[in-house]
Amino acid sequence: MTKEKSKTEKCTLEEIRCAITAIEDKKGEAIRVLDVRGKSSITDYIVLATGTSDPHVKALKSELDQALKEADVQLIGQDRTLGSGWLVVDAFDFMIHLQTSEMRDFYRLDQLWKDAAEVNF
Numbered sequence: 284m285t286k287e288k289s290k291t292e293k294c295t296l297e298e299i300r301c302a303i304t305a306i307e308d309k310k311g312e313a314i315r316v317l318d319v320r321g322k323s324s325i326t327d328y329i330v331l332a333t334g335t336s337d338p339h340v341k342a343l344k345s346e347l348d349q350a351l352k353e354a355d356v357q358l359i360g361q362d363r364t365l366g367s368g369w370l371v372v373d374a375f376d377f378m379i380h381l382q383t384s385e386m387r388d389f390y391r392l393d394q395l396w397k398d399a400a401e402v403n404f
Contacts, residue, residue, distance in 0.1 A: 295376040298356045299328060300404055302372075302379055305350035306332045309343050313387070317399040328377035329396060333387050337366050340381050344370045347379065 299316060306314055311332040320327045334340035351358065351374070360373040368383040369390070380392060387393075 291376075295327065296402075298351075298354060298374065299330060299377050299402075301350055301354045301356065302330060302347060302374075302377075303404055305346045306330075306343055306379075306381075309339075309346040311343050311381070312384075315393065316402040316404065317396045318402050319396055319399045322396070322399055326373070326376065326378045328402065329392070329399070330377060330379040331387070331392055332379070332381050333384050334381060336383060337368055340368065340370055340383055343381050344372070347372060347381070 303314055303316070311334060313331070313333040315331045317329045317331070318327070319329055323329075332343065334343050348361075351372070356374055358372060359375050360371075362369075362371040364370075368386040370381045372379040372381075382390070382392075
């Protein structure tokens with residue numbers, strides 16, 4: 284691994300840590316970070332978190348937006364459709380999926396990426 288790649292990866296992990304802290308601050312549940320480098324063509328890490336209801340998912344997203352903005356994390360896209368039970372934030376090197384437990388059980392992203400290594404913070 285080159286110094287530049289290592290520095291970029293360290294920065295990405297710091298940004299993910301910032302996101303996780305924001306989600307934890309709003310009582311997000313079942314938070315997992317999956318390393319999908321070499322498995323996904325669109326991102327390096329996937330963050331999964333569960334909210335207890337649509338309003339809770341909305342609160343998680345609001346806290347996350349504020350924390351990422353304060354950390355100067357550049358987003359390339361985000362889902363603004365409220366009430367679906369699933370919101371996505373795309374920060375290029377990592378994507379955050381905020382879901383209600385019903386959506387998480389139905390779509391089973393944890394299973395989809397079951398061969399990905401879990402990153403512990």
